[in-house]
Amino acid sequence: MKRQREVMIGNFAIARGLVEAGIELAAAYPGTPSSEIIPGVITFSRRENRDIHAEWSTNERCAFEVAYGASYIGKKAACMMKQVGLNVAFPSLIHSLEKPIRGGLVIISCDDPGPQSSQTEQDTRLIATLFNIPVFDPASPKEAADLAYYSVNYSYEHKTPVILRSTHRVSHAREDVPIYPIGKRRVKFSEGPEHPAEIKPGEDSPLAIVASGMSYSIARDVIKGLGLEKRIPIYKVTKIPGVKSTDPNLTDFVNGYKRVLVLEETDSVIEAILKDGGKISGRRDGVIPREGEITYDVARYAIEGLAKRYGLLKKTFSPDENIERALKGISFPHRPPKLCAGCPHRASFYAMNFTYRDALFPGDIGCYTLGTTMGAVDTCLDMGGGITLASGFYDAFSQDGLYPPILASIGDSTFFHACLEPLYDAVKKRKRFILVIMDNGTTAMTGMQPTPQSGMAANGTPANSIPIEGVLTGFGIDFIRVVDPYDMPGMVKTLIEAYEYIKKPGKESIGPAVIIGRHPCILAIKEDPSKKAFHPLELEEGCIGCKHCIRKFECPAILFDEEKKRIKIDMGLCVRCGICLYACPSHSKGKELSALLKKGG
Amino acid sequence: MRRKKGHQDLQIVCAGIGGRGVLLASTILIETAISRGFHCLTSDEYGMSQRGGSVISMVKVGDFNSPLIGREEADVLLSFEESEFYRNIHFLKRGGLAIVNTEKTSLQKEIEGILSTRQLKIFLVDCDRLAFACGTIKASNMVLLGFFSRQSVGPFTYEKMRETVTADSKGRSNEVNIKALDAGYKEHGLLLNTPSP
Numbered sequence: 047m048k049r050q051r052e053v054m055i056g057n058f059a060i061a062r063g064l065v066e067a068g069i070e071l072a073a074a075y076p077g078t079p080s081s082e083i084i085p086g087v088i089t090f091s092r093r094e095n096r097d098i099h100a101e102w103s104t105n106e107r108c109a110f111e112v113a114y115g116a117s118y119i120g121k122k123a124a125c126m127m128k129q130v131g132l133n134v135a136f137p138s139l140i141h142s143l144e145k146p147i148r149g150g151l152v153i154i155s156c157d158d159p160g161p162q163s164s165q166t167e168q169d170t171r172l173i174a175t176l177f178n179i180p181v182f183d184p185a186s187p188k189e190a191a192d193l194a195y196y197s198v199n200y201s202y203e204h205k206t207p208v209i210l211r212s213t214h215r216v217s218h219a220r221e222d223v224p225i226y227p228i229g230k231r232r233v234k235f236s237e238g239p240e241h242p243a244e245i246k247p248g249e250d251s252p253l254a255i256v257a258s259g260m261s262y263s264i265a266r267d268v269i270k271g272l273g274l275e276k277r278i279p280i281y282k283v284t285k286i287p288g289v290k291s292t293d294p295n296l297t298d299f300v301n302g303y304k305r306v307l308v309l310e311e312t313d314s315v316i317e318a319i320l321k322d323g324g325k326i327s328g329r330r331d332g333v334i335p336r337e338g339e340i341t342y343d344v345a346r347y348a349i350e351g352l353a354k355r356y357g358l359l360k361k362t363f364s365p366d367e368n369i370e371r372a373l374k375g376i377s378f379p380h381r382p383p384k385l386c387a388g389c390p391h392r393a394s395f396y397a398m399n400f401t402y403r404d405a406l407f408p409g410d411i412g413c414y415t416l417g418t419t420m421g422a423v424d425t426c427l428d429m430g431g432g433i434t435l436a437s438g439f440y441d442a443f444s445q446d447g448l449y450p451p452i453l454a455s456i457g458d459s460t461f462f463h464a465c466l467e468p469l470y471d472a473v474k475k476r477k478r479f480i481l482v483i484m485d486n487g488t489t490a491m492t493g494m495q496p497t498p499q500s501g502m503a504a505n506g507t508p509a510n511s512i513p514i515e516g517v518l519t520g521f522g523i524d525f526i527r528v529v530d531p532y533d534m535p536g537m538v539k540t541l542i543e544a545y546e547y548i549k550k551p552g553k554e555s556i557g558p559a560v561i562i563g564r565h566p567c568i569l570a571i572k573e574d575p576s577k578k579a580f581h582p583l584e585l586e587e588g589c590i591g592c593k594h595c596i597r598k599f600e601c602p603a604i605l606f607d608e609e610k611k612r613i614k615i616d617m618g619l620c621v622r623c624g625i626c627l628y629a630c631p632s633h634s635k636g637k638e639l640s641a642l643l644k645k646g647g
Numbered sequence: 648m649r650r651k652k653g654h655q656d657l658q659i660v661c662a663g664i665g666g667r668g669v670l671l672a673s674t675i676l677i678e679t680a681i682s683r684g685f686h687c688l689t690s691d692e693y694g695m696s697q698r699g700g701s702v703i704s705m706v707k708v709g710d711f712n713s714p715l716i717g718r719e720e721a722d723v724l725l726s727f728e729e730s731e732f733y734r735n736i737h738f739l740k741r742g743g744l745a746i747v748n749t750e751k752t753s754l755q756k757e758i759e760g761i762l763s764t765r766q767l768k769i770f771l772v773d774c775d776r777l778a779f780a781c782g783t784i785k786a787s788n789m790v791l792l793g794f795f796s797r798q799s800v801g802p803f804t805y806e807k808m809r810e811t812v813t814a815d816s817k818g819r820s821n822e823v824n825i826k827a828l829d830a831g832y833k834e835h836g837l838l839l840n841t842p843s844p
Contacts, residue, residue: 053677055691162692186688186712219714220674220689222681263713270710271720342717365718368761369737375757378730381664381701618784 050225054086056187056217060154060210061086063194065094066231069124069152071116072100073109075463076492077128078163079214080156084126088505094228102495102504105429105463110135110153114142114207117151122198126154129168130428134464136173142207143177150202152194156212159312159339163491165411165426167337169313170211171286178288181209183259183310185282187221192233193284211286213311215260215339237284239299242276251277252356254303255349256296256316258283261309264345272350277358279303283310287319296320307333307352311340327352385416387603388621390565391484393531395422396599396629398453398482401541401643405451408435412457413491414484420600423455430464432456436479436558437472444478451545452479459489459497461514473521473557478548480541481560483514484531486567494570518560525559532565534628534635538642568621580624582615589613590632599629656709657801658716662735663727663748665700668788672725673704675792676803679811680708683802690714701731708801725795727774727788733758742766744798748774748791752837762839769839770794777830786827793831805832 054062061083064072072087074080084100091098103109106127113125127135132155139153155170174181182197184190194210201208226232245251255278257265262282269275281300287293300306300320308317308328317328327333333348334340346363353359385392395417398407409415409423410432417423425435436454443450456465461483469481489495496502501511518526525547529540544559585595585604589612595604596613603619604626606612627635659676663669673689680687685708692703705716716738724739726732729749736758739745742765747754750773754762762769772794778787789812796805812824 051681053674053681215690215713215715218691220677220691221714222677222687260713260715264715266712267715268717271717342713342715342720346717363719365737366761366765368764372757372761373733373736376733376755378733381730383700 051222052225053220053222054187055082055220056184056190056212057082057156058086058089059187059191059221059223060194060212060217062090062223062225063191063196063231064124064152064198065090065096065098066226066228067195067198068122068229069150069198070098070121071113071123072098072125073103073112073123074126075103075106075109075131075134076489076495077131077156078492079158079212079217080126080128080131080154081492081495082217083154084504096228100504104498106131106134107138110142111138113151113153114138114147117147117149117201117207118145120148122150122202124152124154124198127156128164129155129157129170130164130166131155132170132173133168134429139179139207140177143179146205147201147207148205150198151207152197152201152210153207154194154210154212156214156217157312158214160214162214165428167312169311169315170209171315172313174209174211175286175288175315175319178290179207179209180204181211181286182284183211183286184216184284185259185262187216187219188223189236189284190216191223192231192235195231196233196235211259213260235284237282238295239279239281241279244276245279251279251358252304253307253352253358254279254281254299254305255307255309256281256283256300256320257309258286258316259311261311261340261345264340264342265309265349268342268346268349271346272353272359274349274353274358278349278353283316286315289319292319300325305352305356307348309334309340309345309348312337382419383416384419384600384602385413386568387601387619388568388623388625389413390486390531390563390568391417392420392599392601393534393565393625394455394482394484394537394563395420396625397531397534397537397541398422398455399598400639401538402451402453402545405453406436406439408432408439408452408454410454410456410460412460412484414455414457417455420598422453428464429460430456430468432460433465433468433472433481436481437468437475437477440477440479449478449549453482453541454479455482455484457490458483458485458487458499458514459495461485462498462512466517469558470521473523476554476557478556479558480544480548481558483560483562485514485562485564486570487564488567488570490567490569494567514562523557523560524555526562527560528562528564530565531563532623532625534625535638535642537561537563538639542642568623573621578622578624580622580627582617582620582622584624585626585630585633586613586615588630588632592631594631595626595629599626601626655801656711657707657723658721659706659708659723659725660716660721660735660738661704661706661725661727662731663702663788664731665702667727668785669702669704669727672727672788672792673706675808675811675815676706678815679807680706680802682811683807685709685802686711688714701734703735723795723800725791727791729754736761739765739767742768744768744770744800746770746772746791746795746836748772748787750776754839770836771839772831772834772836774831777834778827781826781830782823786823789824789827790831790834793828794834794836795831796828797832797834
């Protein structure tokens, strides 16, 4: 029989491995680079006619505990999250280690070396090894499928939670992955030394490599590229040893060479476990930079450097600097991350900065963290931190008799994920700040997963909806307004009204003022721009070249034509929302907004 | 590792901006390579931005373990946007091939020096215009792939690429994609620099 194979990304490969291993429940909170695993589980569950319960959880703690509950009573279960999400599930994870499970439990935690879409590069393996939790580190999508399958069985046999750690380079790589019927996967667990035929262990080569995960795959390619595959042996680590244990095979391997380079992402975990003896190179001696992703170039530079030092290589790669020299004279747009053209968050942030320029702006985690560049987000600590920091700022200033405007912002998915306790706390203690909930109806940053308010389950079927304003009313918040951020004068007026409210005298009755800025995510609704009334030429034609909109509104569809000295709209990007007219000081709409400020302030 | 004899390993960088089909293009490449029995890996890189930000997808065909490409290692740079050509030219090895989607008939003059010293083979193709004529500017990724198939590099022949595109999309978008691929294949493009052999 011909073996079946299918091209898929690493996260789908993980899902395939889990489904083949017979999991019955999967729960996750979306977070890059882990978000595609639940859709993968749903896809393969349907295809195999399985009845796997798969859900988006409100946060990672819920995901972990739901999966733990299922494994407690004997099922095979899995939960997924990004590396910083593991912090949210941390208390229950630690306590779960003390209680035996009857089924199997795999936690898939996806790290983000770089980081590309996270606050930190936190290494899941570090937490796992500290607490002796078995942790597997796949080196490719194919191996991720195998290890997902293997982890479920390992957990089921050993009655202990197991972590499968992926990184974005594994989760978002694509490869053709073999597919097996349920329960029939042939897993090749590859770990240990790979001695090229020419080398007797410990004799002929002064230099060896110990590597895990994607760094292992890169090391193999680099060594082959340098023609050193017969000179430098590699030890592949797949199950990361705990700090309290040793792996005699690994120790023997390391003892056999003069110099051992450790390649791993992102922290020094294997490096910390190995006894140094002055022979280990890696992040600690600076051969690998102390932080950041191990790219092909980073690995090549490190391996070449050591290979040259030990006489295995005469010439090393030197980059052609003419390329950089030529590029110096060339202007091309830098493309920092920006909110999409037509994003309702941009409208909210413009109104917030426009109305209270000198306010404190505690922010939060989501697309709307990008409000930093618009001067409407000052902090980004963790999910929910936008509200609790606002409380802390209020207490700190009011203690000294100061009452600056404090404008916090959070998203709708974040509201349910981490904001309920912080908000209840602020209401209970009468903290006076303005909270703008940026409600675009979806978890946009991670790819449009539903929120508890959306009324949709993970598999697309209808579910019950919990409206945000219902929660706010239940908390006893007096000032609740729902505004469409596209109505910018309405948003400015409401912000002024909210500040008037929190400045009112009287100690007892005043608390946070909450504005729900509600407008669907522009990527979710897919409107036909040609049907809109606004024509972009309206902004171009009256332009006097002041660049206010470029500096303050930052819409990617607004460019500046240096020859004509006026703005130019990129018609391919413009969605015809027309909100930019409010950000034009010479347009009547811009003037209308300024008039509001004079009246209100 | 499965590998056809007589074929060199091949490393391709696909570079463009979000929302313009870079990832679909690299999917077509990996599926074409695999359908011909080659081992192939790709790596997708998304920035924070859903649309408008830089997107890179690396494609490696042959005896490789990782999908990552090093500086001056790529055989081919497919630039779905002119700016992304400049941003990623450091990936291209000496003697490499680049195809640039641009309406212009020349690149910025500062780059001309290294085109000849590095013996790069650069084609300029107005993929957006050709795609627009096929029905949507969004199909410019297919025009570029069609033009790439003219070069018949490794497994990426016109016939095989067309088979993959036919199998990959459905309905009207399939029709447009095939039309765009064909338009790219028929286009001659503008060869900037003929390097000395």
